[in-house]
Amino acid sequence: MRIAIAEDSVLLRQGLTLLLAEAGHEIVAAEGDAEGFLRAVAASKPDVCVVDVRMPPTFTDEGLRAALLVRDQWPDIGVLVLSQWVEERYATELIAGRPHGVGYLLKDRVADVAEFLDALRRVAEGGSAFDPEVVAQLLARSRHPLVSLTPREREVLALMAEGRSNSAIATALVVGGGAVEKHVNNIFTKLGLAPGERDHRRVLAALRYLGMG
Amino acid sequence: MFLFRDLVSPRTWLAFTHNVTGFVIGIAAFVVVITGITVGTALAPIGLVGLPILGLTLRFADGLAVVERARFAVLLGRRIPAWPADPRRGYRWLLIPRRATFTGRATWGEIGYALLRLPVGLAAMVVTVCVWAVGLVAFTLPLYGWALPGGSASIDGTALRGPLVQAASVVAGVLLLLAAPQLTRGLATADAFITLRLLKAPSGLAARITELEISRERVVDAAGAERLRIERDLHDGAQQRLVALAMELGRAKAKFADDVDGARDLVDQAHAEAKAALTDLRELVRGVHPPVLTDRGLDAALSGLAARCPVPVAMHVDVPVRPKASVEAVAYFLVAETLTNVAKHARASQVNVVVEGQGFPGTLTIVISDDGIGGADKAGAGLSGLASRVAGVDGSLTVESPSGGPTIISAVLPCG
Numbered sequence: 001m002r003i004a005i006a007e008d009s010v011l012l013r014q015g016l017t018l019l020l021a022e023a024g025h026e027i028v029a030a031e032g033d034a035e036g037f038l039r040a041v042a043a044s045k046p047d048v049c050v051v052d053v054r055m056p057p058t059f060t061d062e063g064l065r066a067a068l069l070v071r072d073q074w075p076d077i078g079v080l081v082l083s084q085w086v087e088e089r090y091a092t093e094l095i096a097g098r099p100h101g102v103g104y105l106l107k108d109r110v111a112d113v114a115e116f117l118d119a120l121r122r123v124a125e126g127g128s129a130f131d132p133e134v135v136a137q138l139l140a141r142s143r144h145p146l147v148s149l150t151p152r153e154r155e156v157l158a159l160m161a162e163g164r165s166n167s168a169i170a171t172a173l174v175v176g177g178g179a180v181e182k183h184v185n186n187i188f189t190k191l192g193l194a195p196g197e198r199d200h201r202r203v204l205a206a207l208r209y210l211g212m213g
Numbered sequence: 214m215f216l217f218r219d220l221v222s223p224r225t226w227l228a229f230t231h232n233v234t235g236f237v238i239g240i241a242a243f244v245v246v247i248t249g250i251t252v253g254t255a256l257a258p259i260g261l262v263g264l265p266i267l268g269l270t271l272r273f274a275d276g277l278a279v280v281e282r283a284r285f286a287v288l289l290g291r292r293i294p295a296w297p298a299d300p301r302r303g304y305r306w307l308l309i310p311r312r313a314t315f316t317g318r319a320t321w322g323e324i325g326y327a328l329l330r331l332p333v334g335l336a337a338m339v340v341t342v343c344v345w346a347v348g349l350v351a352f353t354l355p356l357y358g359w360a361l362p363g364g365s366a367s368i369d370g371t372a373l374r375g376p377l378v379q380a381a382s383v384v385a386g387v388l389l390l391l392a393a394p395q396l397t398r399g400l401a402t403a404d405a406f407i408t409l410r411l412l413k414a415p416s417g418l419a420a421r422i423t424e425l426e427i428s429r430e431r432v433v434d435a436a437g438a439e440r441l442r443i444e445r446d447l448h449d450g451a452q453q454r455l456v457a458l459a460m461e462l463g464r465a466k467a468k469f470a471d472d473v474d475g476a477r478d479l480v481d482q483a484h485a486e487a488k489a490a491l492t493d494l495r496e497l498v499r500g501v502h503p504p505v506l507t508d509r510g511l512d513a514a515l516s517g518l519a520a521r522c523p524v525p526v527a528m529h530v531d532v533p534v535r536p537k538a539s540v541e542a543v544a545y546f547l548v549a550e551t552l553t554n555v556a557k558h559a560r561a562s563q564v565n566v567v568v569e570g571q572g573f574p575g576t577l578t579i580v581i582s583d584d585g586i587g588g589a590d591k592a593g594a595g596l597s598g599l600a601s602r603v604a605g606v607d608g609s610l611t612v613e614s615p616s617g618g619p620t621i622i623s624a625v626l627p628c629g
Contacts, residue, residue, distance in 0.1 A: 061508055085503065090509075111487065137517055137519065138516075140519035140522075
């Protein structure tokens with residue numbers, strides 16, 4: 001994949017570049033501020049970009065705003081936002097409008113390289129990747145009561161909202177694919193969502209239900 | 214007629230008792246305080262001896278003020294409001310007065326009162342007793358005059374003899390006795406007025422200054438305690454983990470040459486340690502001031518708290534206009550701290566958090582209730598720390614936590 005990076009910390013920028021290059025990806029740009037990053041994206045049209053939320057000059061949410069710009073201007077470019085802290089509110093802003101090809105993860109998750117690369121691949125392919133912490137916040141602040149769900153179904157809903165496929169959910173919960181399918185159908189029935197939605201569209205359904213988008 | 218009724222009215226005789234006991238107390242107070250202050254000040258250069266004597270004297274004045282407030286309430290029905298409890302005014306090791314005890318207005322009001330008690334009490338007692346005694350003596354003169362040496366009473370050698378003089382004496386006695394109740398009560402009222410000046414907590418502006426001084430002090434203390442907590446958290450958490458991480462990596466480095474599998478295990482451990490250190494640091498920063506609070510406000514920041522609380526939280530946040538940053542920070546801290554307490558102590562199955570803003574400048578109301586076992590200690594470090602933070606932005610904190618629950622903690626913070 002061709003990847004653009006926006007990260008103001010030199011140490012992390014180099015680390016990310018090395019990590020992604022070692023995994024066989026091409027780094028087309030590695031910028032330290034939002035402006036340079038947007039120019040680089042316009043010039044090189046990467047498959048996916050990795051963006052830090054806090055960057056100069058104000059160190060608040062420049063990265064997030066840059067990510068939103070990329071999302072609006074180039075719908076085909078996947079956007080994975082990394083942050084030292086994840087917040088349900090930022091995730092909501094990020095998926096509003098275009099809920100596919102986006103991701104939002106804690107920087108810590110980079111440490112689990114294989115999982116991080118998997119999330120990046122999902123985002124590049126038009127799927128989504130949301131941090132378990134974001135999903136936990138969404139569940140805690142859900143507009144709708146989730147009392148009708150069994151604890152297992154809540155777990156499946158959380159993993160689904162993170163953007164994982166059925167087989168990934170089956171692996172995470174150490175159950176068979178059929179069992180996951182059954183849980184997913186139960187969840188959709190109980191929450192009154194249209195059944196049969198597949199892959200990232202059902203992620204959207206789950207997130208919408210929880211109050212995002 | 215009312216003049217006669219006053220003669221037997223309980224109010225009159227309570228005031229009489231007040232005027233007489235005031236003098237007796239005055240003697241004791243004067244002797245103790247004058248001696249204590251003189252000896253204590255003289256010996257103050259030898260701190261070990263002088264300061265405890267001064268301390269004892271001030272404590273005596275404190276106690277006297279308490280007794281006197283009770284005496285005025287019981288005998289005259291007059292309430293003399295006490296000063297608000299001031300944590301700065303106190304004594305080290307029960308005897309050594311703190312600096313604020315010396316400089317406080319309350320202290321010098323009490324000392325001044327203890328010293329004035331004697332002259333005021335003396336005047337009130339002498340006038341009261343004289344007017345009653347002389348009135349009684351003059352009124353009853355015809356009854357006992359004949360039995361006196363010389364067959365009559367005399368003033369400066371002039372004998373009071375003859376029916377006319379005796380009648381005049383009776384009339385004078387009646388007049389004095391009729392005036393005596395008014396005089397007795399009047400003196401008691403004057404006494405109460407002087408006492409009020411010395412012992413009453415100041416009102417209005419002066420009271421506000423005292424309140425601000427106290428809250429400022431508490432905020433400074435709370436900030437210090439917070440720094441200490443951060444230092445301890447860093448030391449016990451991230452720092453230890455980083456040390457362990459460095460050690461494991463060091464050991465792995467040494468092992469790579471001859472024990473690759475062992476080295477790989479150590480690197481795995483180091484990896485886990487590093488991730489745990491990151492989590493510790495993130496939690497710590499969130500506890501201090503989450504960045505999202507500045508960026509997106511209270512509503513967004515509280516989501517993180519709700520997700521982290523092991524007890525299910527129902528959150529209702531309605532803050533149409535963002536209050537100023539300091540108020541937001543206190544509100545966030547209040548909810549964070551309370552949810553931590555609920556998780557630790559309340560054994561609750563559900564927490565409700567309601568945050569409502571009423572415009573700007575208006576107030577921000579925060580109510581946190583749980584269905585736990587109650588019995589939260591208002592004087593404990595946690596809740597009194599919260600009260601300090603809330604007082605620091607001029608807010609008020611109410612804690613209702615009967616044993617057996619439920620606990621309701623509510624705060625009203627001014628936004629402007």
